[in-house]
Every structure is written in C-alpha cells, then in structure tokens.
Amino acid sequence: MSATPPHLLLSTIDAQLARHSGYHLLAGYLPQAESVTAPRLDPPGGWPRLAAGAARRVAFTRWYLGGCAKLEWLAWRRLRRGFEGIVHFLWADRDLGFLDLLLNDRRHRLVATVHNCADQLPSVIRHPRRLRRAAAIILMSETQRAYFRAAGVADARIHFLPHGVDTDYFSPPPARDTSEFVALSVGGYRRNFTLLREVCAQLANTPRLRFEIVGPAAVAEKFHGLPNVRFFHGLDDTALLARYRGASCLLHLAEQATANNVVLEAIACGLPVVSERVGGIPEYLDSSCALLTAPGDGREVVSVLRRLGESSALQSELGTGARQRAGELAWPKIAARTLELYQSLA
Numbered sequence: 001m002s003a004t005p006p007h008l009l010l011s012t013i014d015a016q017l018a019r020h021s022g023y024h025l026l027a028g029y030l031p032q033a034e035s036v037t038a039p040r041l042d043p044p045g046g047w048p049r050l051a052a053g054a055a056r057r058v059a060f061t062r063w064y065l066g067g068c069a070k071l072e073w074l075a076w077r078r079l080r081r082g083f084e085g086i087v088h089f090l091w092a093d094r095d096l097g098f099l100d101l102l103l104n105d106r107r108h109r110l111v112a113t114v115h116n117c118a119d120q121l122p123s124v125i126r127h128p129r130r131l132r133r134a135a136a137i138i139l140m141s142e143t144q145r146a147y148f149r150a151a152g153v154a155d156a157r158i159h160f161l162p163h164g165v166d167t168d169y170f171s172p173p174p175a176r177d178t179s180e181f182v183a184l185s186v187g188g189y190r191r192n193f194t195l196l197r198e199v200c201a202q203l204a205n206t207p208r209l210r211f212e213i214v215g216p217a218a219v220a221e222k223f224h225g226l227p228n229v230r231f232f233h234g235l236d237d238t239a240l241l242a243r244y245r246g247a248s249c250l251l252h253l254a255e256q257a258t259a260n261n262v263v264l265e266a267i268a269c270g271l272p273v274v275s276e277r278v279g280g281i282p283e284y285l286d287s288s289c290a291l292l293t294a295p296g297d298g299r300e301v302v303s304v305l306r307r308l309g310e311s312s313a314l315q316s317e318l319g320t321g322a323r324q325r326a327g328e329l330a331w332p333k334i335a336a337r338t339l340e341l342y343q344s345l346a
Contacts, residue, residue: 002343002344002346003343003346004032004339004342004343004346005084005085005086005109005342005343005345005346006032006034006083006084006085006086007030007032007033007034007085007086007088007342008033008034008035008036008075008078008083008085008086008087008088009024009026009027009030009033009034009035009036009088009090010035010036010037010071010072010075010087010088010089010090010095010099011023011024011027011035011036011037011071011089011090011091011095012037012038012039012040012065012067012068012071012091012094012095013037013038013039013040014040015039015040015041018236018237018240019237020166020169020170020237020265021166021261021265022261023090023091023113023115023163023164023259024037024090024091025164025166025331026090026164026331026334026335026338027090028331029164029331029332029334029335030335030338030339034078034083036071036074036075036078037071038067038068038070038071038074039067039070040065040067040068040094041065041066041067042065042066042067043066048066049066051066051069052064052065052066052069055069055097055098058126059096059097059098059126060092060096060097060098060100060125060126060127060130061092061093061094061095061096061097061124061125061126062123062124062125062126063093063094063124064094064095064097068094068095068096068097069097071095072095072096072097072098072099075087075099076099076102079102079103079108083108084107084108085108085109086108086109086111086135086342086345087099087103087108087109087110087111088111088112088113089110089111089112089113090113091113091115092112092113092114092131093114093115093116093121093124093125094115096112100130100133100134101130103133105133109135109136109345110133110134110135111134111135111136111137111138111341111342111345112131112134112136112137112138113137113138113140113161114137114138114139114140114144114148115140115258115259116144116258117141117143117144117190117256117257117258117279118143118144118146118147118279119256120256121144121147122147128147128148128151129151129152131148131151131153132151132152132153132154134153134157135157135345136157136158136159136341136345137153137157137158137159138159138160138161138338138341139158139159139160139161139258140160140162140163140258140259140280141160141257141258141259141279141280141283142160142280142283143258143279143280144258145158145160159341160283161334161337161338161341162259162283162284162329162334163259163260163261163264163284163329163334164264164329164330164331164333164334164335165261165264165265165267165268165326165329165330165331166268166330166331167268167326167327167330167331169241170241170244170264170265170268170269170326171268171269171270172245172269172270172319172323173245173246173269176245176246176248176319177246178248178312179208180208180209180210180248181208181209181210181248181249181308181309182210182211182212182246182247182248182249183209183210183211183212183247183248183249183250183251183274183305183309184211184212184213184214184243184244184247184248184249184250184251184266184271185211185212185213185214185215185250185251185252185253186213186214186215186240186243186244186250186262186265186266187214187215187260187261187262188215188216188219190254190255190256190257191215191253191254191255192253192254192255192276192296193215193219193222193253194222195253195296195298195301196213196251196253197222197223197226198298199251199253199298199301199302199305200223200226200228200229201226202298202302203228203302203305203306204226204227204228206228206306206309208309209228209305209306209309210228210229210230211226211228211229211230211251212229212230212232212243212246212247213229213230213231213232214231214232214233214235214240214243215231215232215233216233217233217234220233241269244265244266244269244271245269247266247271248271248272248308248309248315249271249272249273249274249305249308249315249318250262250263250266250267250271250272250273250274250275251274251275251301251305252266252273252274252275252276252281253275253276253301254275254276254278254279254281255278256278256279257278257279257280257281258279258280259280259284260281260284263275263281263284263285264284264326264329266322267285267289267322267323267325267326268322268323268326269322269323270319270320270322270323271319271322272289272290272291272308272314272315272318272319272321272322273285273289273290273291273318273322274290274291274293274301274304274305274308275290275291275292275293276292276293276294276295276296276297276301277292277293277294277295278295284325284329285325286325288318288321288322288324288325289318289319289321289322289324289325290318290322291304291307291308291318
C-alpha cells in the first residue's frame with residue numbers, strides 16, 4: 001500500500017457545538033494530521049465585517065463567514081511555508097471560499113467533505129464546477145452523489161465515508177430506569193417539529209410514556225400545554241449525555257438528513273431509534289437498532305412508539321444492536337478508512 005501523504009485538515013468550529021460532537025473530531029484520530037481551525041463567526045463590526053460580507057457574496061459557499069476567511073488565510077500561510085500533500089476541507093460546503101483556486105495540482109490534492117442534504121446543495125454551493133478539480137469528494141450520504149455527478153465530478157472521485165462518533169464518551173449507562181418509557185428528541189436543524197407535536201399530543205394520555213425534547217428555545221411554545229413533554233434548551237455536554245442515558249429511545253423526526261450527530265450519539269449510548277425513513281438515515285440505521293417509518297406518517301410513528309414502549313425485550317434487543325452499530329462507526333474506524341483514501345491519492 002502507498003505511504004500516507006501529509007494531510008492538512010481545515011475546519012471552522014461552532015462554539016455552540018458540544019465538545020464531543022462534530023466532524024472536526026476526525027482530525028484527532030489521524031495521528032499525523034496537521035489541523036487548522038478558526039471560530040465559526042463573523043467579525044463584530046466595522047470594515048472587517050463588511051469585508052466578510054463582500055467575500056460571502058462571491059465565495060464558493062454561501063455560508064462563508066469571516067471565520068472561514070481566517071481559516072483559509074491560516075491555511076494559505078501553511079502552504080506558503082512548503083506544505084505538500086492532502087488539503088482536506090472537513091466542511092467544504094460551509095468553509096470553502098477561495099483556497100481551491102490557489103492550490104498547485106502538482107503539490108496539493110484537494111479533498112472536500114460535504115454535509116448538506118441534496119435538496120440544499122444547489123442553494124448553498126455557488127460554483128459547483130470548481131469541485132471537478134477535487135481529488136476526492138467525501139459524501140455523508142449516497143443521496144448526495146447525483147448532485148456531484150451532475151456537476152461533472154468523475155464518479156471515481158466521489159466516495160461515501162460515513163460520519164463517526166465518540167463511543168468512549170457516548171456510552172450506555174450501567175442500567176436503565178424501566179419504570180417509564182421516555183422518548184427523547186434532540187436538535188433543531190431540519191427537524192419536523194409539527195409532526196413531533198402531533199405525535200406527543202396523540203400519546204398525551206398514554207400511561208408511563210413521556211417525551212423529553214432538547215431543542216431551540218424558539219420552538220418551546222409549540223409544546224406548551226402538553227402534560228407529557230419536558231423541554232430542555234442550552235444543555236452542556238454532561239447534561240446532554242445524561243438525557244441520552246436516561247431515555248428509553250431516540251425519536252428522530254426530520255424533514256431531511258445526511259449524517260446526524262444526534263442519531264450517532266444516541267446509538268452509541270445504546271438507545272433504540274424511531275425515525276422516519278428519509279435521506280441518509282437508512283444508511284446509518286437498520287433493523288438491528290431502529291424502527292423506521294414512512295416519512296410524515298404520524299400514525300405509524302405513534303404505533304411504533306406504543307409497540308416499543310410495551311416491549312422491554314424489543315427495547316433491549318434494539319439497544320444492544322444500537323451499541324454494536326455505533327461500534328462500526330466509531331471514529332478510529334472512520335479515521336482508518338479516511339487514511340486509506342488519502343493513500344489512494346498519494
């Protein structure tokens with residue numbers, strides 16, 4: 001096998017992201033990686049903020065921020081000091097603005113991981129043809145592949161390498177409280193809160209079944225008046241882990257998805273998952289760890305939750321399968337597959 005070329009990993013970091021969550025953690029499992037990061041934010045005001053806005057209007061991604069410009073400047077300085085090898089944007093559809101235009105094809109190999117759902121990519125990526133220069137595009141879901149084929153990227157350069165999870169931090173509790181059945185929902189981005197409220201309302205009078213929702217404060221009012229719902233906002237890492245470990249299942253209702261930190265963290269904690277069969281969800285979850293329903297079918301979700309809540313044996317079986325599936329997606333294994341890709345580009 002070819003030697004692994006040097007690799008420079010680039011990512012902005014969202015301050016709101018939990019310390020044990022996020023794709024940028026991949027860098028920590030690649031022992032020879034150089035990592036360049038910057039805070040994911042715009043300058044507070046004045047000319048720097050105006051300059052960031054101007055850059056965003058012409059950058060590769062419409063999600064470009066001042067922090068992305070800082071990231072690319074730091075990376076460019078490293079390239080000027082002689083770096084040769086893999087230049088890997090861990091969130092190309094969020095952070096890539098202009099650096100790909102400055103790479104030397106003889107000295108650098110651009111690798112771009114893309115996270116957005118296929119239906120969003122046309123509105124997020126402003127210059128898809130520029131991706132033809134990438135040595136490799138890493139998908140979070142096969143549902144994204146058609147977009148890059150249509151943009152003219154050779155199929156041999158498109159690779160599905162799943163998102164990983166920290167299975168050391170996210171782990172099952174020594175024992176679960178089985179006195180009641182707690183369905184946990186976590187997150188806000190592209191969640192189907194309308195369907196979630198409908199499901200909670202239909203099960204409001206079901207004994208021993210309640211919901212815990214960790215989400216944006218702005219949606220808390222949707223669940224006012226439901227006696228079977230507890231709403232949480234702004235949890236730190238420790239509190240979030242406690243919610244996973246105290247739940248009976250993850251209820252994941254999403255409009256669309258590729259990879260999802262919440263799903264991975266839940267199965268690492270040994271939680272069965274009830275989810276709609278949308279986007280990349282079936283690529284990460286199967287019948288060994290999850291009960292998947294038709295998109296938008298509230299009646300089926302209610303039926304599945306009742307079935308799961310009434311069967312401790314099914315909960316145990318799916319919980320064991322969940323932890324096993326998480327082991328297949330543990331960061332060391334995803335890092336090993338990433339290194340194999342780097343080696344193929346040497």
